[in-house]
Amino acid sequence: MAVAARKSKAPAQPKAAAKPARARAGKEGAGKVEGALSNTPTFTKDEDLHAYREMLLIRRFEEKAGQMYGMGLIGGFCHLYIGQEAVVIGMQMASKDGDQVITGYRDHGHMLACGMESRGVMAELTGRRGGYSRGKGGSMHMFSREKNFYGGHGIVGAQVSLGTGLAFADWYRDDKTVSLTYFGDGAANQGQVYESFNMAQLWKLPVVFVIENNRYAMGTAVSRASAQTDFSRRGVSFGIPGEQVDGMDVRAVREAAARAIEHARSGKGPYILEMQTYRYRGHSMSDPAKYRSKDEVQRMREEHDPIEQVRARLIRDFKIGEDELKAIDAKVREIVNDAAEFATHDPEPDPSELYTDILLEAARG
Amino acid sequence: MPIDILMPALSPTMEEGKLAKWLKKEGDQVKAGDIIAEIETDKATMEVEAVDEGVLAKILVADGTENVAVNTPIGIIAAEGEDVSTAAAADPAKINPAVPAPAAEAPKQEEVAPVASAPQSVPAQAKAYDSSSEFPAGAELVSTTVREALRDAMAEEMRRDRDVFVMGEEVAEYQGAYKVTQGLLQEFGPKRVIDTPITEHGFAGIGVGAALSGLKPIVEFMTFNFAMQAIDHIINSAAKTLYMSGGQMGAPIVFRGPNGAAARVGAQHSHDYAAWYSNVPGLKVVMPYSASDAKGLLKSAIRDPNxxxxxxxxxxxxxxxxxxxxxxxxxxxxxxxVVRPGTDVTIVSFGIGMTYALGAAEALAKEGIEAEVIDLRTIRPMDIETVIASVQKTNRCVAVEEGFPQSGVTAEIGMKIMEAAFDYLDAPVARVTGKDVPMPYAANLEKLALPNIGEVVAAAKAVCYR
Known part of the structure; x- marks a missing residue:
């Protein structure tokens, strides 16, 4: 496990930029975001290196998962996070130990960002006993109490009420932790999202609602499904503040996240962050992606890739040499290959596992 | 070392496909994530991405080739200047250790679920549960309504454990729509007795989320009819998470409230959901009849980690x-x-169904038929052994519920008796249920739609051939 063992927390952050840079992204989505503006928050070299390494791990992990799916080692559904890496990494860079994370079914990146072992995640994808759910959950259902990762949920939008419930528990215990509740532009149209918004604001629960707007709910473009496509405004009638964030720029994400988390942690209630992002791959592995053009995907990859942005900065601003970047790449590849190797050869669960974990034994008396 | 690019599968069922087009040619530089080819099946077109960096050294399967089997090497990526002549991929396992060797594909026997670890079946000589010591010896008995018993159970458990709280519509200031939570707000305050908006789906989800994080919520539904708005969280979030998490994360939560028919409230407020919830692994389902069972079982439910x-x-x-x-x-x-011992016929029911069962037993006694009456109390896990022990003695059984007949709890009881005690039966198991219609409003029709004592008496006589 030595290779896979990692610590996910970011290096100590400097104080947030004096003047918050709000809502830079255009309403039509991340694709319209112009290059770095003058008020874009800056990262130190260590922060950029951290973000680069963390995002690259997700990218390489997901590429490997896609490959293993293609080889039949991963079954069922497999939803890849490629393209959206800056969202979860930027959020985690602003969060503290003890804060909870919960998301939907596109969850591999969130788990890695929470510091869960890549071996355990990959072995769950292949349905093996070394997986986080001992092979009984699969791609969409993994959890780690230790890392405060609460899943991994397959019913679109359900994680929003559950995440609000995690925040309720934080409020009940008054332990100053925050629930980071992720969902997509598709889930944002579920009724329970608004039921949760209402109660979160009514009770001032410490929750940050992170709407990952990747512009397509499966095959349906945002404009075809949403009367209000500015998701940052979805909490307006409840009085929940929100902002649109360039979700392809990890610095912008981290900065907005710091603001939102501080708001929630200080007892002011929920906050909405609409992360304008993009998924490069299909909705799931068997998605022919006929609802968008190849040019659109190619343009996003070439002009807005979250990892390439950091890589370019590292070379340009911090004079990091190709050799050092190659060493990071090699290290990440080693972690991913080790995970794949483990997940391929780890045995399937024992048949007796069929009947375990259905109910917990009640304590006597 | 050169790396083979393998024909990918678009879905777990895909066996072969067409290599539609190469987007790179031999000698091109590729990076991880670059799209290098397109493949097609009759259902979809997909892109093949490079998984590593290097040069597309060799194309092994040409554009437009049909019926390319999954996992066939279609090309080779090599580092610059690397010799690829040795990479020809007869054995994918040699090139990519992630691919299982073909030998591992040997036909496997269909795996059979291990019987040894399956839930326990009923032993040949069933033994009834002995409830005689449930009341502490010498304890003072107090006449209590079911309403008060439920309130007392919650109050006692809330005193005992700070993690227990109650949430629901009108549970606090209004003192409960049916006054079950009377006085709780005054004793425990608004942080632990929480009025929710009318928003079942949302507050059920919030309750489950709080439970996943270790609190012990009691979620009151004003009636279980309204829990239909929340059933996704009850089933998908609460019941399944322990299993899906490999035992890491359970939901210690109680969903409670009135269920089934009241009086003259129409079809949408009269549904009995016992059978629905009892269908789901990962849930426990309790449906008490008496005040003492209501109290003792609710306290156990609150302490239960499920x-x-x-x-x-x-x-x-x-x-x-x-x-x-x-x-x-x-x-x-x-x-x-066993609430009434008897020898001639077993009548088994639960919840308000017990009123018909007990009424019928009394009527039957006057005609010389001694019915043994069993209150199931818990629907899931069902204590069928106590029922079987009785049937082995009486050889006849009538099952009673207010719910609908098809796939009902009584249907399950009948099946279980057939599985475990077929040879003991002197007559087919009979059932008395609510009629197979939405609950009508008119007083006479509503009465007809529900079971009654006469129907239970008639069924008992029928299985006794009297």
Whole structure:
């Protein structure tokens, strides 16, 4: 496990930029975001290196998962996070130990960002006993109490009420932790999202609602499904503040996240962050992606890739040499290959596992 | 080392496809994530991405080739200047250790679920659960309504454990729509007795989320009819998470409230959901009849680390029963109770169905038929052994419920008896249920739609051939 063992927390952050840079992204989505503006928050070299390494791990992990799916080692559904890496990494860079994370079914990146072992995640994808759910959950259902990762949920939008419930528990215990509740532009149209918004604001629960707007709910473009496509405004009638964030720029994400988390942690209630992002791959592995053009995907990859942005900065601003970047790449590849190797050869669960974990034994008396 | 690019599968069922087009040619530089080719099946077109960096050294399967089997090497990526002549991929396992060697594909026998670890079956000589020591010896008995018993159970458990709280519509300031939570707000304050908006789906989800994080919520539904708005969280979030997390994360939560028909409230407020919830692994389902069972079982439900569905009945709230004094009175979940011993026929029911069962037993006694009456108390896990023990003695059984007949709890009871005690039966198991219609409003029709004592008596006589 030595290779896979990692610590996910970011290096100590400097104080947030004096003047918050709000809502830079255009309403039509991340694709319209112009290059770095003058008020874009800056990262130190260590922060950029951290973000680069963390995002690259997700990218390489997901590429490997896609490959293993293609080889039949991963079954069922497999939803890849490629393209959206800056969202979860930027959020985690602003969060503290003890804060909870919960998301939907596109969850591999969130788990890695929470510091869960890549071996355990990959072995769950292949349905093996070394997986986080001992092979009984699969791609969409993994959890780690230790890392405060609460899943991994397959019913679109359900994680929003559950995440609000995690925040309720934080409020009940008054332990100053925050629930980071992720969902997509598709889930944002579920009724329970608004039921949760209402109660979160009514009770001032410490929750940050992170709407990952990747512009397509499966095959349906945002404009075809949403009367209000500015998701940052979805909490307006409840009085929940929100902002649109360039979700392809990890610095912008981290900065907005710091603001939102501080708001929630200080007892002011929920906050909405609409992360304008993009998924490069299909909705799931068997998605022919006929609802968008190849040019659109190619343009996003070439002009807005979250990892390439950091890589370019590292070379340009911090004079990091190709050799050092190659060493990071090699290290990440080693972690991913080790995970794949483990997940391929780890045995399937024992048949007796069929009947375990259905109910917990009640304590006597 | 050169790396083979393998024909990928678009889905677990795909066996072969067409290599539609190469987007790179031999000698091109590729990076991980670059799209290098397109493949097609009759259902979809997909892109093949490079998984590593290097040069597309060799194309092994040409554009437009049909019926390319999954996992066939279609090309080779090599580092600059690397010799690829040795990479020809007869054995994918040699090139990519992630690919299982073909030998591992040997036909496997269909795996059979291990019987040894399957839930316990009924032993040949079934033994009834002995409930005689449930009331502490010498305890003072206090006549208590079901409503008060439920309130006392919650209050006692809230005193005992700070993690227990109640949420629901009108549970706090209004003192409960049916006054079950009376006085709780005054004793425990607004942080632990929480009025929710009318938003079942949302507050059920919030309750489950709080439970996943370790709190012990009691979520009250004003009636279980409204829980239909929330059933996704009860089933998908509460019941399944322990299993899906490999045992890491359970939901210690109680969903409670009145269930089934009250009086003249129409089809949307009269549904009995016992059968629905009892269908789901990962839930416990409790449906008490008496006040003492209501109290002892609710206390056990609150202490239980699993999600428990606690089905009450509005008509029963005002009925009084003896309840032993003291705040450590527990009734175990999953144990039935023989409430009236008898020899001639077993009548088994639960919840308000017990009123028909007990009424019928009394009427039958006058005609010389001694019925043994069993209150299941818990629907899931069902204590069928106590029922079987009785049937082995009486050889006849009538099952009674207010719910609908098809796939009902009584249907399950009948099946279980057939599986475990077929040879003991002198007559087919009979059932008396609610009629197979939405609940009507008119007083006469509503009466017809529900079971009654006469129907139970008739069924008991029929299985006794009298």
């Amino acid at each position: 999600p428990v569905i606690f089905l009450e009945n509005e008509i029963m709230y005002g009925k009084s029963f003896d309840v032993p004094k003291g705040d450590d009175f527990l009734i175990p979940i999953g144990k039935a109770k």
